[in-house]
Structures are given as C-alpha cells and as structure tokens.
Amino acid sequence: MKTELSTSSDYNKKTIRSNTLWRILAVFKPFFTxxxxxxxxxxxxxxxxTAVFAPWIAPYSPSAAIYQPNLAPTADHWLGTTNIGQxxxxxxxxxxxxxxxxGFGAGILTTIIGxxxxxxxxxxxxxxxxxxxxxxxLFLVMPGLALLIVIQAYLKASSPLVTGLIIALTGWAWGARVFRSQTMTLANRDFISAAKMxxxxxxxIMVTQICPNMMSIIAGNIMFATLGAILAEAGLAFLGxxxxxxxxxxxxxxxxxxNSAMLRGVWWWFIPPGLGIGLVGLSLVLMNFAVDQITNPRLKRQKRRRKHGRKAARA
Known part of the structure; x- marks a missing residue:
C-alpha cells in the first residue's frame, strides 16, 4: 500500500513539473510566431x-596589453589589437x-521608479x-543628456554601473507620465469600484488590480528604457x-x-562596438512585438479570430 502511494505521489510530482515546464515554454512561444x-x-x-560566458568565450584578458600593437585581424586575434597591444x-x-x-539594470530600475x-x-x-x-x-523639462553630463562631470570618471544608476534616477519621468495616465483610466473602471467596496x-488595489492590467505598457517601457540606457551609457563613455x-x-x-581609427582605416576597432550597440537595440525593438502580443489581450483576441477564420475557410 505504501509503495502504491509513493508511486502515485512521484507520478503527481512529475506531472506537476511537466505542466510547469510547458507553461514556461508557452510564455516564449510568441517570440517564434x-x-x-x-x-x-x-x-x-x-x-x-556572450555576456554570461564572457570569461570562457574571450581568448585573452581584455585589459592585457602584452601583444603586438596595431595588428590587423589574424587567426590569433580575430579583431586585431589596439595601439597598446590589447x-x-x-x-x-x-x-x-x-x-x-x-542596460537592463537601468531599464528595470527606471521602470520601477516610474x-x-x-x-x-x-x-x-x-x-x-x-x-x-x-x-x-521637473525631470521632464530637464535636458536629459546635459543633466547626465553635468552629474558625470562632478563624479569624475565613474564606472559603468554608476552610470547606469544615474541614468535610471534621471530617466524615469516619461514612463511615470504614461503610467499615471493609464492608472487614471483604470481607476474609474467597475472592477476597481468593486475592489474598493x-x-x-x-x-x-494598485498592486493586484492596476499593475497587472498595464503589463504591456510596463514590458514596453522596460524594453525602450533599456535601449535608452544602452545608448546613453555608450554616449557618455564615448565623450569621456x-x-x-x-x-x-x-x-x-x-x-x-x-587614436583616429576611422582616419587610419582601422575598421576592426570601431565597427564591432558600434555594430554590437545597434544589434542589441534592434533585438529589443523586434522583441517588443512578441512582448506586446503576450501582454495585450486585444492582440490575443485578434489572433484567435484569425485562427477561427482560417479554420472556417478551410471547412
């Protein structure tokens, strides 16, 4: 009897794990639609x-200046070396x-504050x-880039993480404006009145009723705040x-x-970082289509109608 109960219990656990895994995978399904x-x-x-496994993917230390300087791309150095041999x-x-x-740290923190x-x-x-x-x-009318430059100038050569924190603390206002407008719209709905009663x-009410109904806006804000943070960090670093x-x-x-890499035609020094910034930004913009589809009920209903229409046409 005990053996049967333990077998049944193990089966139920496996079933629950399997269902949970399928639910998690179903979340990512819209990314492939x-x-x-x-x-x-x-x-x-x-x-x-690449970011997670950087120490294992990178063949050398990024700061080690021990190689021949100003090398063009070779089999040993795929993108060449800098003027000091990095x-x-x-x-x-x-x-x-x-x-x-x-980017994601600043984007998420910006969204939370907003x-x-x-x-x-x-x-x-x-x-x-x-x-x-x-x-x-007040934060809306302040010029964002100028404010970031002034703060960074006072800090004198801050790290990228500090830069991300400054970007988050100064860039939340646009999101806050959008969230305020949406909250005012939702606050007059019947389900909010029922929750109050x-x-x-x-x-x-704000946590369990209002925020879940703004998931598409929240997700979209995270995406574009992350993109803005990546561009701002790169811009500030480029300006020194x-x-x-x-x-x-x-x-x-x-x-x-x-080091006048562009004038000297050293494309392998300035094109890869610029291309990396552009590709990460492009990925965020393209993924926003899937995020909107996951969190926007209207798009889900439209998708169901299209499916039913196709089935009816085939029948």
Whole structure:
C-alpha cells in the first residue's frame, strides 16, 4: 500500500513539473510566431550567452596589453589589437556583459521608479498627484543628456554601473507620465469600484488590480528604457565622462576615436562596438512585438479570430 502511494505521489510530482515546464515554454512561444520577434529573440540570446560566458568565450584578458600593437585581424586575434597591444575581440566580448548589465539594470530600475510614481500619482490624486506631478514635470523639462553630463562631470570618471544608476534616477519621468495616465483610466473602471467596496486597501488595489492590467505598457517601457540606457551609457563613455579604463562598447569607441581609427582605416576597432550597440537595440525593438502580443489581450483576441477564420475557410 505504501509503495502504491509513493508511486502515485512521484507520478503527481512529475506531472506537476511537466505542466510547469510547458507553461514556461508557452510564455516564449510568441517570440517564434513571426519573423521580426524570432530574429530579435535570436540576436538577444546570442548576446546574452556572450555576456554570461564572457570569461570562457574571450581568448585573452581584455585589459592585457602584452601583444603586438596595431595588428590587423589574424587567426590569433580575430579583431586585431589596439595601439597598446590589447586584444579587441576579447574587449568586445567583455563589453557585451557590461552593456547587458547596465542596460537592463537601468531599464528595470527606471521602470520601477516610474511605475511607483505614476501609479500612486494617478490613483491617489489630490495633493499627492500635485506633488509627484511637480517632480515628474521637473525631470521632464530637464535636458536629459546635459543633466547626465553635468552629474558625470562632478563624479569624475565613474564606472559603468554608476552610470547606469544615474541614468535610471534621471530617466524615469516619461514612463511615470504614461503610467499615471493609464492608472487614471483604470481607476474609474467597475472592477476597481468593486475592489474598493470589498474593503481592499489602496496598496493592494494598485498592486493586484492596476499593475497587472498595464503589463504591456510596463514590458514596453522596460524594453525602450533599456535601449535608452544602452545608448546613453555608450554616449557618455564615448565623450569621456566615464572611467576610460573600464571595459564597455562606449570606451572602445572612445579609444578608437582618440587614436583616429576611422582616419587610419582601422575598421576592426570601431565597427564591432558600434555594430554590437545597434544589434542589441534592434533585438529589443523586434522583441517588443512578441512582448506586446503576450501582454495585450486585444492582440490575443485578434489572433484567435484569425485562427477561427482560417479554420472556417478551410471547412
């Protein structure tokens, strides 16, 4: 009897694990429903794997200046070497890690701050909305790049992680404005009124009722905030407002520019980091089609109607 119970219990556990795995895989299914999202997802996964396994993929240390300087691409150095003998391919691989960490870290933090300010402002209204709206408008009218340059100039050669934190703390206002507008629209819906009448607290309503109904906007904001953070970090590093000895695609472009790589025709120094920034940004834009399809109920309904229409036409 005990053996039968244990066998049944093991079977149930395996079934639950199998169902959970299928649910997780089903989440990624929309990324393969069209060419755009599939292309973006594949590009993103390549850079993600590169970032995670950078120490194993890169053949040399990115900062080791022990090789022959100004080498063109060879079998030993796939993207040549810098003017002081550093391997450019290794720098490119490790820079992917920096870009992914800074970009997604800043993008997620920007979205969290904007979501907190926007939802609280839109739902509470009154003085809360006026005060939070004042700070939101203050950050909106400030020129973003100029503000970042001033802060970076005072910090004097900050690291990429500090740069990402500054980008997040100064770039949340646009998202907050969008979240506030959407919250004000949702706050007048019947299901919110029913939640209030049931005695649900304001905090719980905001977390369990309002935020889940804005998932497509939240996901889209993360994507474009990440893209903005990647471009801002690269731009600041290229202008020299970041520690020039740090490893990032922006600092690679900085050193390439300082050593007149473009004028000398040393394409293997400035094209790879620029191409890396462009491809990561492109992957985020393309993946946003799939994210919108996952989180937007209207698109799900349209997809079901198209499927039913095709089946009816075949019948």
């Amino acid at each position: 069209n060419v755009k999202s599939t292309t973006g997802f594949v590009i993103f996964i390549i850079f993600l794997i 391997d450019i391919y290794s720098q490119f691989i490790f820079s992917a890690r920096t870009t992914m960490v800074v 979501l907190l300010v926007g939802v609280v402002s839109g739902y509470r209204g009154g003085w809360t909305d006026s005060i939070l709206g004042f700070f939101t408008n 049931s005695g649900m607290s304001s905090f719980r 407002f970041q520690d020039i000895n740090s490893i990032s695609w922006g600092t690679m472009l900085y050193w390439a520019s300082n």
